[in-house]
Amino acid sequence: MDLQQRHHLRISGRPDGQPMIFAHGFGCDQNMWRHVAPAFEDDFRVVLFDHVGAGNSDSSAYDFDRYASLKAYADDVVRIVTELDLHDVVFVGHSVSAMIGVLAERVVPERFAKLVLVGPSPRYIDDEGYVGGFAEQDIHELLDSLDSNYLGWSAAMAPAIMGNPDRPALGQELTESFCRTDPDIARAFARVTFLSDNRADLAAVSTPTLVLQCSNDVIAPVEVGRYVADRIPDSTLVQLDATGHCPNLSAPEETTAAIAAFVRATEPEGAPVGP
Amino acid sequence: MTQHESAREAFFDALLDDDPEQLYDRAPCGYLSTSPDGRIVKVNQTLLTWTGYERDELLQRSFVDLLTPGGRLYHETHYAPMLRLQAAVREIALDVVRADGQRIPVLVNANLEIDEAGEPVVVRIVLFDATERRTYERELLRARQQAEASERQARELAHTLQRTLLPPKEPAIPELDIAATFQPAGDTLEIGGDFYDVFQVAEGDWVAIIGDVCGKGVEAAILTALIRDTLRAVVVGMHEPSKALSALNEVLVHHETDRFCTLVMVRMQHGAEGWTAAISSGGHPRPLLIGPGRNREEVGGQGPLVGVLDAPEFRDERVALRPGDALVLFTDGVTESRDGAAFYGDARLREVLGRPFESARSVVDAVFEDVVAYSGGPTRDDVAVVVMRVPERS
Numbered sequence: 001m002d003l004q005q006r007h008h009l010r011i012s013g014r015p016d017g018q019p020m021i022f023a024h025g026f027g028c029d030q031n032m033w034r035h036v037a038p039a040f041e042d043d044f045r046v047v048l049f050d051h052v053g054a055g056n057s058d059s060s061a062y063d064f065d066r067y068a069s070l071k072a073y074a075d076d077v078v079r080i081v082t083e084l085d086l087h088d089v090v091f092v093g094h095s096v097s098a099m100i101g102v103l104a105e106r107v108v109p110e111r112f113a114k115l116v117l118v119g120p121s122p123r124y125i126d127d128e129g130y131v132g133g134f135a136e137q138d139i140h141e142l143l144d145s146l147d148s149n150y151l152g153w154s155a156a157m158a159p160a161i162m163g164n165p166d167r168p169a170l171g172q173e174l175t176e177s178f179c180r181t182d183p184d185i186a187r188a189f190a191r192v193t194f195l196s197d198n199r200a201d202l203a204a205v206s207t208p209t210l211v212l213q214c215s216n217d218v219i220a221p222v223e224v225g226r227y228v229a230d231r232i233p234d235s236t237l238v239q240l241d242a243t244g245h246c247p248n249l250s251a252p253e254e255t256t257a258a259i260a261a262f263v264r265a266t267e268p269e270g271a272p273v274g275p
Numbered sequence: 276m277t278q279h280e281s282a283r284e285a286f287f288d289a290l291l292d293d294d295p296e297q298l299y300d301r302a303p304c305g306y307l308s309t310s311p312d313g314r315i316v317k318v319n320q321t322l323l324t325w326t327g328y329e330r331d332e333l334l335q336r337s338f339v340d341l342l343t344p345g346g347r348l349y350h351e352t353h354y355a356p357m358l359r360l361q362a363a364v365r366e367i368a369l370d371v372v373r374a375d376g377q378r379i380p381v382l383v384n385a386n387l388e389i390d391e392a393g394e395p396v397v398v399r400i401v402l403f404d405a406t407e408r409r410t411y412e413r414e415l416l417r418a419r420q421q422a423e424a425s426e427r428q429a430r431e432l433a434h435t436l437q438r439t440l441l442p443p444k445e446p447a448i449p450e451l452d453i454a455a456t457f458q459p460a461g462d463t464l465e466i467g468g469d470f471y472d473v474f475q476v477a478e479g480d481w482v483a484i485i486g487d488v489c490g491k492g493v494e495a496a497i498l499t500a501l502i503r504d505t506l507r508a509v510v511v512g513m514h515e516p517s518k519a520l521s522a523l524n525e526v527l528v529h530h531e532t533d534r535f536c537t538l539v540m541v542r543m544q545h546g547a548e549g550w551t552a553a554i555s556s557g558g559h560p561r562p563l564l565i566g567p568g569r570n571r572e573e574v575g576g577q578g579p580l581v582g583v584l585d586a587p588e589f590r591d592e593r594v595a596l597r598p599g600d601a602l603v604l605f606t607d608g609v610t611e612s613r614d615g616a617a618f619y620g621d622a623r624l625r626e627v628l629g630r631p632f633e634s635a636r637s638v639v640d641a642v643f644e645d646v647v648a649y650s651g652g653p654t655r656d657d658v659a660v661v662v663m664r665v666p667e668r669s
Contacts, residue, residue: 027352031360095352134344141345147416148368148409149349194348216312218339218347243312243337245351249359250312 003083007049007076008056011084013041018113019086020044020263023077025095025119026193027186028246029055032094035252039260044090049080051097053185062185070096070196074103081111090263092116094248095219096193098228103198105207115209116259119245120228121220122198130199133221139194146186202231209235210262212255216243236262305371305402311387311395313337313355322402327374338400343370343378354383358398362387368409371402380409433466434459440470440499448481451543451550452664454635456643460608460656468495468536469606469657472503479545482510485604485661486538486559498534501526506540516540516555517589520581524557524589527582535582539575539604543663550596550665555589557581560607563628565638566600566665571625574602601638601664603628608658609642612650619649635664 003009010030013020020040022033030048037046050057051073066072077100081089089112093101098120105112124132125139181189209232213225222239229237238258242251299306305322309315318333326333326341339347346369357364363386370378381402388397437459445453453473460467468488475481484506488495502523509522519540527535537559544551554562554575561573576590596602605624612619627645632638639662646658 025352028356032356034360134348138344138348141343142348143345145345145349145369148412149353216337217351219351244355246356246359249356 003080006052006058006061007080008058009080010048011045012037012048013044013046015045017043017045018088018090019047019084020090020092021047021049021077021080021086023049023091023093023097023100024051024054025093025097026189029057031055032246032248033092036248036256036259039256040263043264047080047084047086051100051189052076053189054181059182059185062182064184064188067188068192070100070103070192070198073097073100073192074107077101077104078107081108087111088113090114090116092118092259093120094118095120095245096196099196099198099201102201102205102232106201106204109206112207114263115205115207116212116262117209117228118212118248118255119214119217119220119225120211121224122202122228122231123196124194124219125197127197130227131221131223133218133224134194136195139190142190142194143187146183146190199227199231202228203233205232206234210259211235211237212247212258213237213239214242214244214247215240217245219245238262304404305381307333307338307400307402309338309398309400311398313339313398316397325373325379325404326371332374338398341371343372346370354385358385358387359395362389368405368412380405382408436493436496437466440496440503442471442473446473446475446481448475448543449479450545450666451481452635452666453483453662454639454664455661456639456659458608458643458647458654458658460654466493466496467491467657468499469608469659470499470503471604471659471661472506473661474507476510476542481543482506482516483541483543483604483661483663484538485606485659486536487606487608487657488536489534494532494534498527498530498532498536501530502536502538510542514542514553515591516542516553517576517578517591520555520557520578520589521587524581524584524587528585530582535580537607538581541575541602541604541663548595549598552594552596552602552663553591554594554602555591557587557589560605560610562605563603563625564594564600565603565628565632566597569600571628596665598665598667601632601635601662603638603642604661604663605642606657606659608654608656609646609660611656612646612654612658614649614651619646623649632664635662638662638664 022037024030024032029050033048037048040046053059053062053067091101091112098117099122101115105115121132123130124134125136126132211225211229213222225237229235240247240251240254240258242254244250247255300320302319302321305325306319307315307322308317314337315333318330323330339350342350354364354367365384367383369381369383371381372378382405383400383402385398385400387395388399390396441457445455455471468491471485473483486502488498505523505526506519509519513519520538538557539559539562540555542553555578556575557578558580561575563571564574565571574592574594576592578589579587610619610621610624627641639660642660646654
């Protein structure tokens with residue numbers, strides 16, 4: 001199948017620039033990067049995509065068995081990188097896509113130049129000696145929450161409900177596509193996301209990595225961000241003033257500046273955290 | 276103006292002049308404002324009463340702190356991004372946790388106020404008590420899940436039943452290459468009416484049947500089983516397919532249903548000269564004969580639908596098959612498969628069959644793949660194809 005259609009790939013910026021891939025997290029699509037990605041189009045070849053099953057991806061390519069683990073999402077990233085023949089890639093992953101990037105880097109580390117992990121969490125559920133922030137019960141509650149919210153969100157209804165007559169300027173394209181996910185796929189993706197455990201993968205990352213940590217992030221608390229930065233050998237932790245889990249939307253300038261400082265630096269900058 | 280009237284007027288004036296503070300605080304909904312990053316800056320009395328918090332307690336918190344952990348996940352992954360991207364969210368179902376730990380199901384509407392410079396200023400959030408609605412929705416959800424489960428079960432049952440009506444796989448016939456395919460109509464719970472059967476009568480003596488029962492569903496399945504069993508019984512000692520069709524016709528006419536079928540029956544007999552096929556059709560598209568030097572012509576004696584007339588006349592046509600010859604039996608799901616308003620048609624089928632083939636399977640696959648390509652996805656009707664081919668002598 002056509003890669004472009006499968007992932008609703010959108011490529012912009014300098015055609016000969018260093019490739020920079022932005023990956024969205026659970027619950028959203030590539031629109032999450034609309035206030036950040038354009039800032040890199042001057043120097044970089046910017047690649048935006050939707051995970052299969054999200055946004056405007058080809059949801060007929062979604063297979064419940066295949067996408068039962070984050071590995072499948074990572075394989076999709078690898079496929080994008082190899083089919084577009086990208087080298088020296090800067091990968092920016094938000095939320096669950098941070099770990100998807102980590103897994104992709106483990107497959108083709110030679111293709112990656114830098115990783116930027118925004119609000120990463122290698123495991124959301126508490127474990128012995130590890131605080132992820134959630135209990136398994138909480139994840140089931142999220143699934144219930146998805147169910148009760150999709151109840152009124154049938155495919156036909158979604159555009160009408162999400163359309164905002166008060167602010168037509170926000171654009172039809174956005175209201176129609178944003179967060180529009182098949183309820184069954186959303187449930188499956190939620191399960192894969194929040195029940196995953198990728199702690200063991202962190203130490204194997206060889207690419208220089210920036211961990212962007214928000215303040216008061218209920219999904220990925222500061223301790224978790226620190227845990228990630230401690231485990232990835234060549235990594236830097238930057239704490240943002242931005243609060244919540246989506247600094248790419250709530251504080252795009254600060255987020256952009258932090259990413260730019262890391263990816264535009266020709267020499268490795270700052271003292272790497274960790275062993 | 277009477278005293279009564281002026282009192283009335285004063286009363287309505289007072290209503291119109293209702294203190295905005297009272298309108299806010301005593302609104303029949305929870306109402307709060309937060310900074311763009313979610314910190315609560317203002318909250319009405321109704322919400323305080325619902326939640327059992329003191330005003331000061333809430334003013335130190337974020338809106339997400341009022342939610343369940345699952346609700347927080349939903350808030351951060353859906354609600355907050357949507358609010359940022361669209362400046363509003365509507366009818367979000369969440370649970371608010373009261374000071375005593377109890378939960379109140381609410382529906383949330385929120386607006387993000389943006390100033391002239393495009394900077395977010397404040398978020399206004401209204402919460403409606405949705406306790407009873409949520410209970411009702413849970414029932415709806417359960418009902419939907421049950422319906423979906425039943426549908427899955429019905430579909431499985433239909434497909435299982437349909438499979439039992441078809442031979443599990445083509446029999447191995449000495450010196451005859453045979454292949455078949457059957458594809459039930461896409462996206463349907465019902466059992467379609469197409470069927471085929473291939474069975475042995477004696478050594479070097481075989482019968483192949485392909486047909487289409489009028490209608491769908493369980494009744495069609497029952498009739499299919501009846502037709503198959505009747506034909507298997509009557510062909511013993513009855514060499515002409517036309518006679519077998521007459522016998523079947525009598526059974527169907529006297530059967531309690533008023534359903535009928537179309538059918539092609541081929542009797543394949545192997546003698547010193549090779550294979551001979553005796554073919555009779557009852558209202559069914561006649562098989563095509565393909566092979567070296569053959570013109571893809573229709574073969575078989577023609578007759579009416581089976582199970583309608585009291586004394587129909589069926590005919591046989593005999594064809595001596597040469598090495599490389601193949602008989603292509605099919606149902607109208609092939610020729611009547613659709614691309615919008617257009618039909619696949621006989622001409623296109625003949626075109627596909629014009630290629631050279633080396634096996635019965637390659638013929639079946641070529642036809643089936645072309646039909647699927649033509650209809651651009653699952654076919655709307657059952658599609659069945661059976662091909663019998665005499666191998667070239669090696």
